[in-house]
Amino acid sequence: MAKAKCHKCEEKCGKGKVHPEILEKLEIGFKNFYKSGSxxxxKKYLTREVFDKLKTKKTSFDSSLLDCVQSGFANPDSNVGIYAADPECYTIFADIFDPIIQDYHLGFKNPTYNQLRIMGKYYPLSEMTPDEQQKLVDDHLLFKxxxxxxxxxxxxxYWPNGRGIFYNDDKTFLVWVNEEDHLRIISLQQGGNLGEVYKRFVTALIELEKKIPFIKSERLGNLTFCxxxxxxxxxxxxxxxLPKLAANMTRFEELADKFNLQVRGTRGEHSEAEGGIYDVSNKRRLGLTEFNAIKEMYEGVTELIKQERAA
Known part of the structure; x- marks a missing residue:
C-alpha cells in the first residue's frame, strides 16, 4: 500500500516514525552521557523531560534527535554538544536548541510577538467616551x-465612524486607523533607544504586509494622502x-533646515510647543532609505541639543 508523506506537516510538528535502532541508541547514549562529567x-538543558519529548521526532529530511546530539554524547568534554543536522532542526528540536542558543548568546531571544510586546486591542473611536479620548490625546497617543x-x-x-486606535499593553506600539491615511503605524517609548523603537516598528510592519498589501509606486515609493x-x-x-533655541525662532528654523529637520509643536503639526518641548523629525522621506532617514534625524537632533547647551 502506498503511503503519502506530508513534508509540510512533518516540518511543522516533527511527527514521523523514528527507527527502533535510533531510539535504542538515543536511550543508551542519554544514560551514558548523564553518567559522564560533562x-x-x-548536558545542562537536555533533561529527561525534554529528551522524552524530542526523541520520537524527526524532520522532513529524516534527521532525528540522535543526528543532533550524537557528537555531544560521544564527546562529553564539548562546550556546546549539539549540531543542527538540517535547517528544520532549529524548529523541530527547538526545546533543546532554543535554551542553548539563549545561554550561549547571552539571552538572545527570537523576536516573537509576545517578546516584542506588540499584541494589543483595537478601540473604535465611536465607542470611546470623551474622557477616554482626551486622556489618550493628552498622553500623545491618539489623534484628534x-x-x-x-x-x-x-x-x-463621517467622523468618528470608521476611525480607531490599536495599541499594546505598554502603549509602545500603536496603529491609527483612518486618521489621515488608512493606517498610521507607530512605535514609541520613553528614552533614547532608537534601535529598540525601530526594531519593534519593522517587525510589526513585516507581519502587517503579509496580510495587507500597501500601495507603492516604482517612482514615488509608498503612496500616502499627503x-x-x-x-x-x-x-x-x-x-x-529646546527653550533657548526657541527664543530665536528664525535661528531655530535655519538650524532645522540645515539638518533637514521639521520642527512641530508638542502635539504635532499646527500645535504649540508646551514648556519648550518640540516634536523634531526628519523632513526628507523620499529619495533615501529608512535607515538614512532615521540617521538624519538622529544626527540633526544631536546637533540641536549641542546648540541648545551652548546658547
Whole structure:
C-alpha cells in the first residue's frame, strides 16, 4: 500500500516514525552521557523531560534527535554538544536548541510577538467616551479630528465612524486607523533607544504586509494622502526641550533646515510647543532609505541639543 508523506506537516510538528535502532541508541547514549562529567550546554538543558519529548521526532529530511546530539554524547568534554543536522532542526528540536542558543548568546531571544510586546486591542473611536479620548490625546497617543486643512480635503467625512486606535499593553506600539491615511503605524517609548523603537516598528510592519498589501509606486515609493510623506513614508521624531533655541525662532528654523529637520509643536503639526518641548523629525522621506532617514534625524537632533547647551 502506498503511503503519502506530508513534508509540510512533518516540518511543522516533527511527527514521523523514528527507527527502533535510533531510539535504542538515543536511550543508551542519554544514560551514558548523564553518567559522564560533562559540563556542556547540552548536558545542562537536555533533561529527561525534554529528551522524552524530542526523541520520537524527526524532520522532513529524516534527521532525528540522535543526528543532533550524537557528537555531544560521544564527546562529553564539548562546550556546546549539539549540531543542527538540517535547517528544520532549529524548529523541530527547538526545546533543546532554543535554551542553548539563549545561554550561549547571552539571552538572545527570537523576536516573537509576545517578546516584542506588540499584541494589543483595537478601540473604535465611536465607542470611546470623551474622557477616554482626551486622556489618550493628552498622553500623545491618539489623534484628534482633522484640522481645517484636512477638513477642506474631505479627510474627515463621517467622523468618528470608521476611525480607531490599536495599541499594546505598554502603549509602545500603536496603529491609527483612518486618521489621515488608512493606517498610521507607530512605535514609541520613553528614552533614547532608537534601535529598540525601530526594531519593534519593522517587525510589526513585516507581519502587517503579509496580510495587507500597501500601495507603492516604482517612482514615488509608498503612496500616502499627503505628498510630503511619500517614499519611505517614515517620520522618526523625538520630543526634546529646546527653550533657548526657541527664543530665536528664525535661528531655530535655519538650524532645522540645515539638518533637514521639521520642527512641530508638542502635539504635532499646527500645535504649540508646551514648556519648550518640540516634536523634531526628519523632513526628507523620499529619495533615501529608512535607515538614512532615521540617521538624519538622529544626527540633526544631536546637533540641536549641542546648540541648545551652548546658547
Amino acid at each position: 559540563k556542556s550546554l547540552l 479630528e482633522g484640522d481645517r486643512f484636512l477638513q477642506a480635503a474631505n479627510s474627515c467625512r 505628498p510630503t510623506n511619500l517614499g519611505t513614508a517614515i517620520r522618526a521624531s523625538i520630543h526634546v526641550r
